[in-house]
Amino acid sequence: MPVEESNRGPEVLLAVRRTADAPPLGAQVEAGLRAAVRDGRLRPGDRLPPSRTLARDLGVSRRLVVDAYDQLVAEAWLEARVGAGTFVRRALPAHPDGARAAPPDDPVPAPTGVPATARPDGRPRIDFFPGHPDLAAFPRADWQRATRAALRELPDAALGYADPRGLRELRVALAALLARTRGVVCRPGQIVLCQGVVQALGLLVRATGGPGGPVRVAVEDPYLHEHRDVLHHAGAEVVPVPVDELGVRDEAVAAARPDLALVTPAHQCPTGVVLAAGRRVALARWAERHDALLVEDDYDAEYRYDRAPVAALQALAPRQVVYLGSTSKTLAPGLRLAWMVVPEDRLAAVVQAKRYADGGSPVLEQAAFARLLAAGAYDRHVRAARRRQRGRRDALVAAVARELDGARVDGVAAGLHALVRLPAAVDAAALVAAARARDVGVYPLSAYRADPPAKTAAVVLGYGALGEAAIAQGVRGLAAALRDVR
């Protein structure tokens, strides 16, 4: 039981603890006096007890109290008046009361990446929330080994202020990975590590800004509202451009006259269509003619199940395309580990934007990821994830065929989500609510529209984090919800 002593005046000003784990007595006296001023037990102008008295009351040395008073005079809580004693400073800022007035709760904000209209209050039991990989599969042991190796091998200088692009050994490994798996053409110096695609978008807007008014960014419609919000926040003007079954419409991109066009050629987000060859060329040529940038968000290209993925648009036009990739869909979004491949003539501006944004990304994580790549552990992990995800997609396709008369899974066999076309348009909010009542989270395509209609004829179902049984059960729930709202 802690031994407590206090000064025995009419009001208890201070108490000190003498247990083994207690802070030093001097620190306790200082902290106690600060708290007394803060919470109003001592008010501006109040005289403090003479140091001798307080020391006797507390059973501490007088020196200790004198030092505490000195310290608090230096910090502006107290003032010493010659011959009169020590007082609470009269001119203190208004009673702050911060500690006590603060709400005790600390709510966690809603998850990002979901349109606000589709954001559930809590998480349903079976949640088709798109965009998450299977976090239970994160290769913890491999990451642990990679971190250990990084800590053993990294030179001291790498722990200092460094190249804002990131660790060179990782950029070398990434250039090789991207060439091999995505056909990306670049040298390591063109790679800039960043904290997720979210940061990349902000940096690109800032690196593109000029005197001609706000940066105009064309985005595919439907799209992630989160990306639009990020672009807005960075000061961009966002222009939605329609997507059809061949991908984003290139003539609509050109008509929007954007400085940047954010596109998802390998697997449009969220419809799942692949950008047609003719449109790839047309976009690249448009970008060339107008010296515009195509921003290729290659967010889930690791997951193509029916054939080799279509290679990156970047290789077709390395001078006009910024290529964006990340580990958010392969390892975990919480790593915040992403990269840009930047055309040579834009590189300086983007590196400067990154430098001023945060001075560069954390180095130990980069070093660990470089070792995960070098050891082949990343390739193994992605291959295993691809097999698992293909099984889940097959389960989704089968469940839709079985449970949802007249519905079909749209888009190519790829990614961590699928677009399910419903047999008829239904009220989107009612469908979400009916599914929610059955503890199933579904995300209507309409919620991804720039100008969301009230009705939806398709839902975006993320299956990456759900087992096959849960997928089947969830689709049953969706079918029941559809019957509820019809």
Place this chain on the structure above:
Amino acid sequence: MPVEESNRGPEVLLAVRRTADAPPLGAQVEAGLRAAVRDGRLRPGDRLPPSRTLARDLGVSRRLVVDAYDQLVAEAWLEARVGAGTFVRRALPAHPDGARAAPPDDPVPAPTGVPATARPDGRPRIDFFPGHPDLAAFPRADWQRATRAALRELPDAALGYADPRGLRELRVALAALLARTRGVVCRPGQIVLCQGVVQALGLLVRATGGPGGPVRVAVEDPYLHEHRDVLHHAGAEVVPVPVDELGVRDEAVAAARPDLALVTPAHQCPTGVVLAAGRRVALARWAERHDALLVEDDYDAEYRYDRAPVAALQALAPRQVVYLGSTSKTLAPGLRLAWMVVPEDRLAAVVQAKRYADGGSPVLEQAAFARLLAAGAYDRHVRAARRRQRGRRDALVAAVARELDGARVDGVAAGLHALVRLPAAVDAAALVAAARARDVGVYPLSAYRADPPAKTAAVVLGYGALGEAAIAQGVRGLAAALRDVR
């Protein structure tokens, strides 16, 4: 030795490798054709060999070549014309030539945090570059243990998209640390993790912006040019305010009418003076009256050698002060691990700015740091660093007394750098060059001025990363350099 085969036409279009480590043949054919188009061996309009011919030449199955052609048609490199064969697409964007035209070198940018005028080309042998802790002392084994524990204990959900403020367990641990060591008053919900003080400054400018024109930020003069650049880049208007021996002049801050004032009350950067009690109160009251924010950069408060550090200004005015701290001076800048304590009524805007900046900081690093704190390893590390740095400062003071007639070490006994007042003003550039010729890096105070004079009467010497012998030797070099330029 790798076995190579190629098609034996007049020009070698493709070669495939059959070694154990070679990519699959199909991938090789695809990559080879892409490269041939890219580097001009195949030009727009060129007809490709019939698939049967190329298959025979390469000794691969015809199916494999057909698949490769299909793939490259989908990617827009080739086009198929019915009855005529397969051609390189005519409408390809202009020959990009990106891979070959790129410079082979990959230069590392100059270190940040140093005024450009003081930036050496390479690093001198004894470098008094300020701002670095001793990176050789980074607690690698402790960090390794903390990472292992984090990977064992962290729930899967923590690896997903999360609270942009950061991991709650770390914010709880930080609130306790800051209360204990710096007297900071806050709840964990007010803490926002960020990538260094650099990111914090940008976020605060963006969270403060309003319709009344650019955000005005008062900065202390002298200051770090890096901070001014970051503020500029975020769109702020920067107003320098003079510092004297009592710290920043509060009436000059008020006269500048800023929205934010960036201050270093515990140990002014770079002069080393402590903000006087009266000025603390005056600043806090000014901020209250004008609803302005004081941004308290508490960058090296862990290192006070002669007495307990003066507690944070934040406690005096929690509603008007954003408190900034980081591990850059205690562990390593490469971690990019910093935090803000934000007043309640500014919290939502700052959290939103962080969310849109990068979606939050990496989670595994936060989890490791939380465990380092919980295990007491961080406290132990800081105590050991403080002892070591105190020895180094003593060595500097002794060397200055011994070698530099009429010079004195200014500022309080704290931090990782000291201001050395020279016996007379000298040409700053000549001094830097003369010291550099003796393989010593010194940083004139004039280079930290908003309006740098050509002459300097003081140098800022960082001793955090130098051993005591090197410090003594470096000061001898500085003394010799002074004789050279006088």
